[in-house]
Amino acid sequence: MSSTCLEFKDLTLGYQRHAAVHHLSGVVARGSLTAVVGANGSGKSTLMKGVAGILKPISGSIDAAYRRLAYLPQQSDIDRSFPARVIDLVSLGFWQERGLLGRITRSDKTRLLACLAAVGLSGFETRSLDSLSGGQMQRALFARTMLQDADLILLDEPFNAVDERTIRDLLALIRQWADEGRTLLCVLHDHALVKSHFPQTLLMARKPVAWGMTADVMTPDHLSKARTFQEAWDENAGWCEEPGPTLLPQPADDLLQGRDVARRAAHV
Numbered sequence: 001m002s003s004t005c006l007e008f009k010d011l012t013l014g015y016q017r018h019a020a021v022h023h024l025s026g027v028v029a030r031g032s033l034t035a036v037v038g039a040n041g042s043g044k045s046t047l048m049k050g051v052a053g054i055l056k057p058i059s060g061s062i063d064a065a066y067r068r069l070a071y072l073p074q075q076s077d078i079d080r081s082f083p084a085r086v087i088d089l090v091s092l093g094f095w096q097e098r099g100l101l102g103r104i105t106r107s108d109k110t111r112l113l114a115c116l117a118a119v120g121l122s123g124f125e126t127r128s129l130d131s132l133s134g135g136q137m138q139r140a141l142f143a144r145t146m147l148q149d150a151d152l153i154l155l156d157e158p159f160n161a162v163d164e165r166t167i168r169d170l171l172a173l174i175r176q177w178a179d180e181g182r183t184l185l186c187v188l189h190d191h192a193l194v195k196s197h198f199p200q201t202l203l204m205a206r207k208p209v210a211w212g213m214t215a216d217v218m219t220p221d222h223l224s225k226a227r228t229f230q231e232a233w234d235e236n237a238g239w240c241e242e243p244g245p246t247l248l249p250q251p252a253d254d255l256l257q258g259r260d261v262a263r264r265a266a267h268v
């Protein structure tokens with residue numbers, strides 16, 4: 001397989017012909033761990049939906065090369081009042097393998113229980129979703145993601161409204177998935193966490209502001225540019241023809257180096 005998992009080619013995504021992500025070009029390397037950051041409304045979730053295939057490009061394209069994709073939407077998109085148990089939610093992780101009506105075998109059940117144990121939810125199988133705390137719900141969603149055994153994983157604000165211990169536990173899973181060679185894109189607002197755990201970063205402000213090694217992207221200059229652009233944004237703007245972003249080089253050595261930095265940081 002090639003070393004490229006995703007390639008964005010002058011990608012523009014949006015709604016009712018209003019662009020929310022403009023002119024994104026660049027490559028997500030296979031096995032890379034990338035944070036997607038930016039202010040509210042900067043197009044992060046839109047980009048995740050584009051990669052997940054929920055939103056078709058207005059123009060440009062996404063070339064994707066993966067076996068299986070797992071997408072964890074922003075929590076606000078998930079209806080928890082639906083009468084379902086933890087086991088029902090996590091079982092959805094099987095649908096790409098089995099189809100929606102496929103039978104779950106005894107060994108599937110063992111795998112499912114192992115995933116629940118890995119996220120610290122042993123014994124929660126029959127609990128109803130609306131009885132879970134926010135952190136427990138997020139753990140259940142991580143168990144579903146784990147069960148999917150995807151090689152491309154999209155996480156949209158996975159640490160929203162969860163406590164530090166849960167963040168630590170879920171970060172360890174993200175680290176493990178990256179070490180297994182899976183490709184991850186993770187939307188985050190916590191810059192300290194991005195700097196300490198994510199080797200690559202894409203900084204968005206409706207358009208890409210910078211993309212590359214995290215230390216090169218999360219500079220005061222880029223963050224200030226992102227703020228200025230986001231604040232100046234006209235919500236009613238129709239079309240635009242913006243120049244391209246600051247694309248930083250992403251040589252393979254840097255990727256590996258970045259990964260080591262993140263691994264060391266995770267063990268502190």
Ligand SMILES: Nc1ncnc2c1ncn2[C@@H]1O[C@H](COP(=O)(O)OP(=O)(O)OP(=O)(O)O)[C@@H](O)[C@H]1O
Binds near residue numbers: 020039043
């Ligand atoms: N379904 C939709 N229909 C119309 N406009 C939308 C829709 N979803 C998002 N938008 C708009 O697209 C823009 C980008 O939204 P998006 O959800 O991608 O931002 P975000 O970076 O994920 O923000 P946040 O940090 O608040 O989650 C916003 O102006 C938003 O109002």
Ligand SMILES: [Mg+2]
Binds near residue numbers: 044045046074156
């Ligand atoms: Mg969002």
